[in-house]
Amino acid sequence: MEDYTPDAIVNRDEPVPVLSVRRQRDESRDTKSSSAGHQRSVSGAGRSLQDKLFAKLLQQVIPAEDVNDDSVAVGDRRPVDPKRPAFSLPLMANNFRRFNARIGIVFSFQTRVERLLTWRKSSHTFSFLFVYSFVCLDPHLLVIIPIASILLFVMVPAFLARHPPPPSTSTSSITPYYSYQGPALAPAKTIKPAPETSKDFFRNMRDLQNCMADFSDLHDATVSAFAPLTNFSNEKISSVVFLLCTITTASLFLTAHLLPWRYILLVGGNVAILSSHPSLQELFQNIAGDITNETAGQASKRPGIEKKDTMNVLGLSLPSSPSATMSSLRSLADISLDTYPEEREVEIFEIQYRSLAPYSDSQWDHFLFSPMPYDPLSPSRIAGDRPKGCRFFEDVQPPSGWAWKSKKWELDLDCREWVVERMITGVGFEISESVSEESAANDEIGGWVWDLPSATSYRDNTGVSSALGYEDFDSDFKLPLKGETKKMKRKGKRPTSQDYEEKGGTGPSVMGEWRRRRWVRIVHRTSLPSESGKGQTTSEDRD
Structure with a gap:
């Protein structure tokens, strides 16, 4: 192995690193990989030993799935350029070798900057301070620095390499002199990549390895320091x-x-x-x-005083x-971010059921509290599913990230608003001009919205009932519009919707099997809990 290459720029301050290659622990994996890649190895039999070595090393870190699959988009991934080659282990190994052979100039520059800033040679550091001070006082000099650097650090050494001093033949210590006249005595100096069999190649690998570790440590330290302050x-x-x-x-x-x-x-x-x-x-x-x-x-x-x-x-x-x-x-940072947290109104529907079976007493029974009204045209009801919820108010939990602000639930007596807002059809409701809180707590009145029975659902004189489906209840029975209701109130007349009980009370000829009413409660924003309750009904959030 060659010691170094004269024309290659590398960092030669440290000894040559020792290459450590681990043996494979799973021999069966080696057998499978070698048998699967036999065809590829035969096709690439002309590759060098370094290509095969890097290909083997990279095979251990490449996932088993197809890395050329560009159908999966990850974040803001750049679009695939068809002019660029796809991922290939041999190509990756070849490009890494080329990159490692030419990266020495970067590490050499890094080493010189470290020497300059760490005062290895005070004269060099002071010279840099003088140049920096002149540039700060006169920023126009910043344009001259790149050109002067090319003259002093590129062209002057190249000219001296072409015109070296003649060899000294005397035994005295006479300083050799450069001759700037006459033809060039040496070939032009060019920067060559480090050969793969030289120590400079492994020095570049060592520096690249340490640079990757430094970047990873710097990245982790930056994230740990700035992420808690900014995320x-x-x-x-x-x-x-x-x-x-x-x-x-x-x-x-x-x-x-x-x-x-x-x-x-x-x-x-x-x-x-x-x-x-x-x-x-x-x-x-x-x-x-x-x-x-x-x-x-x-x-x-003073032991009584703390540090x-x-x-x-x-x-x-x-x-x-x-x-x-x-x-x-x-x-x-001990400040109050929000004195008044965000508030919203949540709702829950109290659903009751009664049987229309023959010879039943037709009494309303509390079924459950559900976040959905379970109206006749709801998807769950059309699919034949029963309403979902909980049996008691105490089991109703606020949405995740919210907490109760008001102490109790309030009954929504204006049932017309939420029925019209949801465009619910096939139901009837009562519009009360004045309903007290005591009457609102009654089971029979106060914000109820019931299903309208179908035209074929009736009870004859013997009390036999048949329910075959939902149709129009009565052509003369119409829900009053908002404007018509106001006109009736001015004339002292009751709205048409209040004639349900006049036409038949609350009996089977007026109401269907299900009815519901709406309860509301105020919640305010809190921090998200670590674990949310399971098996509990959450009230629906509404603005």
Whole structure:
């Protein structure tokens, strides 16, 4: 294996990594995969050892389903470009090898930046600070930097490579000199990818591996730090951050052109780079240690006084620990987001039933409380299903995320409104001009909406009843319109709908098997519960 390639740009500061390949634990899987991929291996017999190695490694992380299936859309996935090749393990392995052989220039640049900012050579860092300061004072110099970088770091080294100094033949330590006259003495220098059998190739793999780990750690740290502040998992803290960002945005929108950005960047950049100097870092650590020891000593001298979470620095009270900082943020976020939570009205229908069988006493019996009125044309009733709900008011639960505000249920006496709103047909109802609360609690009156019997559903003199279906009850029987009801009230007449009892009371000739009335209650918004009750009826939410 070659030690390094002269024309390849890689990071050679660390030793060559050791490649560790795990043996397969499941031999049967190897047998199946090798038998299934025998045809593909034969077709690619001309591939190199590296292609086969990377293909084997990638087969362990690729899911078993078809990865070329583009029919499933995931989020905001980009559309498939037909000009681009589909996913292929051999192609993936080949592109990875090419990428790894050429990524050395990025890692080399990263290493030089780290050396520059960590004060490995103070002269280089000070030179960078001077250049940065000049650019901050005169931003027009920023246009010159790319061109000057090409001249100094690309073309000058390339010219020196073409005109190297002659070899020294004397034994004295004479500095070799460059000859800028005459023809070129050496071939032009070009950047070549690192060969796959060289140590530089594995150095690039090592750096790529560490770079992926650093990116993953940085990603996880960023998400853990900023996600709780911005995803409204804690609405108070996220609301405070939202308000601060809104105020800052509005303020900068008006005052950004008045701020001295040149001096802000000049001072901020110099302070950030100078603070990373090892001597200053040690000084800051000593100062922080002295302050911590002094605070701990004062607390030990006064055992009755608890340790303070803040420290006084230049007259400012600052948190002394990360926990104290979070406590300060929580106290800042202790605000009232919504004094008046959202309120809505929920409804439940009390459903009663009576039998129209022969020789029955025709008494109404409480059936259950249901979120649906179970009207004659409801889908569940047409399908032959019984109404669903609970037997008692106490079993009715508010919708998820809501809580009861009013203490009790209230009867809706204006049944005409919700019947017309739902466009329910085949029912009759009573419009009462004045109904007291005592009478509303009675079972016989107060907001009832009953089914109209069909024309073939009747009782003869012997009391025999037959129910064959729903048809029009009576051509003379009509539900009064809203305008007609008002006119009748002005003339002192009762609406036509109140003539049910006059025509036959509440007997079988007027009412069907089912009747219902509506109860309402006020709820207000609360936080979502961890577990919702099972087997309980939830009232229907209505604006």
